Amino acid sequence: MADLIHELVGCGTRLTLSSWTDPKRGIGCARDHVAARFHEIAAQSGEKLQVIVDKFEATSERTGSKPIPMENLYALLPGSDAKLAKLLFIVSGHMDSRPSNTMDTEADAPGADDDASGTAVSVECARLLSKLAASGRGTLRASILFAAVSGEEQGLLGSKHMLEWIKEKGYTVGGMLDNDIVGADTAPGGPHRVRLFSGNGEMDDADSPSRELARAIEEIDGRAAIRLIFRVDRYGRGGDHYYFYKAGLPAARFTEPLEDYTHQHQTPRTEGGIAYGDLEKYLSFKFMGDVARDNGEALRQLAMAPAPPSKPILKGAVTPDARVSWSSEEDPERAGFEILWRETTEPRWHVYDFVTTRTEIILKGVSTDNHFFAVRAVGKNGARSIAVPTEPD
Ligand SMILES: [Zn+2]
Numbered sequence: 001m002a003d004l005i006h007e008l009v010g011c012g013t014r015l016t017l018s019s020w021t022d023p024k025r026g027i028g029c030a031r032d033h034v035a036a037r038f039h040e041i042a043a044q045s046g047e048k049l050q051v052i053v054d055k056f057e058a059t060s061e062r063t064g065s066k067p068i069p070m071e072n073l074y075a076l077l078p079g080s081d082a083k084l085a086k087l088l089f090i091v092s093g094h095m096d097s098r099p100s101n102t103m104d105t106e107a108d109a110p111g112a113d114d115d116a117s118g119t120a121v122s123v124e125c126a127r128l129l130s131k132l133a134a135s136g137r138g139t140l141r142a143s144i145l146f147a148a149v150s151g152e153e154q155g156l157l158g159s160k161h162m163l164e165w166i167k168e169k170g171y172t173v174g175g176m177l178d179n180d181i182v183g184a185d186t187a188p189g190g191p192h193r194v195r196l197f198s199g200n201g202e203m204d205d206a207d208s209p210s211r212e213l214a215r216a217i218e219e220i221d222g223r224a225a226i227r228l229i230f231r232v233d234r235y236g237r238g239g240d241h242y243y244f245y246k247a248g249l250p251a252a253r254f255t256e257p258l259e260d261y262t263h264q265h266q267t268p269r270t271e272g273g274i275a276y277g278d279l280e281k282y283l284s285f286k287f288m289g290d291v292a293r294d295n296g297e298a299l300r301q302l303a304m305a306p307a308p309p310s311k312p313i314l315k316g317a318v319t320p321d322a323r324v325s326w327s328s329e330e331d332p333e334r335a336g337f338e339i340l341w342r343e344t345t346e347p348r349w350h351v352y353d354f355v356t357t358r359t360e361i362i363l364k365g366v367s368t369d370n371h372f373f374a375v376r377a378v379g380k381n382g383a384r385s386i387a388v389p390t391e392p393d
Contacts, residue, residue: 001120002285007033008116009280013109014097016151020069027150030095031071034148037123038075045130050076054165060155062102072158073148075126077133081141087307088171089299090145091125092240093118093179094152099267102153107267112280114264117183117288119148124292125299140303142174152240159240175213175302176251177295178241181264184256185287192257193225194291199232199245206372206389213250215348216386220301221294250386254291304383306334312375314368314390322368324390325360326375333380340374340387349374349387
């Protein structure tokens with residue numbers, strides 16, 4: 001991860017508006033280094049990993065309102081189970097960077113933390129999981145996409161395009177893990193938990209698929225590793241998970257514990273005795289390694305799990321018993337379903353019951369009004385899908 005970040009910083013700037021063809025300076029230099037690393041990992045995994053260059057054009061205020069060429073890099077690890085191979089889990093970082101002025105193609109923009117760190121996490125997950133897939137020891141049933149996108153600093157253009165690409169290829173998004181500014185742990189008294197941001201969503205009562213993804217990740221990696229933040233992103237700011245979240249898909253953002261605002265989005269300089277710049281010397285590779293493992297383990301367990309149940313319904317209003325029903329496709333690898341509940345003020349689910357073959361349960365003497373309910377699928381291998389909250393009939 002340190003080597004890749006060093007190479008990316010060595011590109012001088014990775015502004016999306018900089019050169020795509022100069023191998024020494026600009027965003028094209030970054031693409032070359034990430035692509036080389038993906039190809040190296042693909043070779044080590046017996047070519048289980050497929051490297052894809054996705055070229056497109058995009059326009060925003062921050063492209064001068066004219067279309068500019070862009071590229072995203074993906075490495076795809078196809079799922080081993082034909083039934084689940086179209087269910088896609090994504091880990092993403094953005095390879096582009098920016099100086100203080102987001103239109104300035106000349107200034108240095110090292111972007112060691114923002115977001116060479118997230119790019120390195122995505123690439124490291126590709127290494128860990130393709131190695132696992134190649135060893136035959138772990139069965140990753142669903143597919144995983146390791147992404148390094150461009151255009152984040154010009155208005156989330158690369159991730160927006162990635163979502164279109166994913167839909168066009170016929171995938172369903174199982175979960176999108178955005179890693180952006182995950183490389184430093186500068187707050188005193190560390191080590192600290194990585195923050196995981198998830199938005200509330202727009203459903204009545206229950207919260208969003210993004211929140212369910214975040215809860216699942218916390219349960220997998222543990223409360224000592226993950227600090228859940230029930231907010232779509234840092235206050236007044238955005239990231240590559242945003243368009244996924246807005247589309248009602250499960251997407252969440254990893255970010256280091258406390259940002260130093262003299263680092264990110266700053267052209268390296270000294271001004272008024274203060275040193276500005278997003279430099280490698282501020283990174284913590286121990287912290288970043290943990291973030292990569294947290295991502296990798298979450299992806300591993302989610303990709304091993306059965307598909308989440310569809311359309312859990314809550315019935316039983318104005319009766320003494322709550323009734324929860326759901327549907328699901330046949331899956332010989334599924335052990336059953338967990339019915340989850342929580343107090344309406346409680347942030348996390350608890351298991352109410354486990355059923356093997358049924359797709360309906362009556363919760364005797366449990367009012368529909370005083371709890372929230374959800375269902376998740378459990379594999380024979382012990383892996384769990386994200387929870388799906390009940391909706392009204
Ligand atoms: Zn960023």
